[in-house]
Amino acid sequence: MRLLRFARNDRKFWFCIFVFFLLSACAQIENSQDRMLVKDTIMSYNRLLIEAAKTGDTEPLKDLLIQKEGEKLNHWIASWHDSNVYMDGRLESIKFKNINISGNAANVITSEDWVYEYKNLETRQSVLPASRIHYEMEYILQRANKDKKWVIKEINIKAEKEDKGNK
Numbered sequence: 713m714r715l716l717r718f719a720r721n722d723r724k725f726w727f728c729i730f731v732f733f734l735l736s737a738c739a740q741i742e743n744s745q746d747r748m749l750v751k752d753t754i755m756s757y758n759r760l761l762i763e764a765a766k767t768g769d770t771e772p773l774k775d776l777l778i779q780k781e782g783e784k785l786n787h788w789i790a791s792w793h794d795s796n797v798y799m800d801g802r803l804e805s806i807k808f809k810n811i812n813i814s815g816n817a818a819n820v821i822t823s824e825d826w827v828y829e830y831k832n833l834e835t836r837q838s839v840l841p842a843s844r845i846h847y848e849m850e851y852i853l854q855r856a857n858k859d860k861k862w863v864i865k866e867i868n869i870k871a872e873k874e875d876k877g878n879k
Contacts, residue, residue, distance in 0.1 A: 746813050747811050749861070751811070753776060753861075754820060754822065757773065757864055760772050760773050760776065761801070765792070765798055765799040765800070765801055766800060767798075768789055770782065770789060775861075776863060777863060777864050778854075778863055781864055793833060796834065797830050797831065798831055799828055799830055800831050801827070801829075802826065802828075803825075804827055804844075805823075805825045806822055807823040808820065808821075809821045809822060816854055816855040817853070817854055818854075818855075818862065819852055821870070823847075824846070824847045825845075825846050827842055827844050827845075828843050829841070829843075844874065844875035845875065846875060847869055847870075847872050848869075848871035848872075849868070849870065851866075852864070852866040
């Protein structure tokens, strides 16, 4: 009982409680902002990937990927274009299943439905029929030091399943 009377009258105690809740609220807001920035980074990556696959220009992706991932993507797209083919892709849906942020690192699991069609670079005619593929993806991101922006460090396909029915 004495402790309760002491706590009620102690301004320092109540100030500490207030500061604790204020810091807690700020941390939740920052985490929410980071979640949105991480999602935006992944959505931007997929949008720019679709364009890069068509044009061969991966330069717009360089700010979203660390160098190693950018180089892998360059080789992948260049191999198609060297064969006079490009991927005409469409992201049908993406669901963010899990976003885990810890400090300057983030791990994201998505469920994605894509439609791919491979076309001749010159004629724009289809060279392979369209395919519907469902992916479970893992994106590993890190916060860039200079501007607190998120960049993709690694991309892993956790599961891949072609939809044979509806193309």
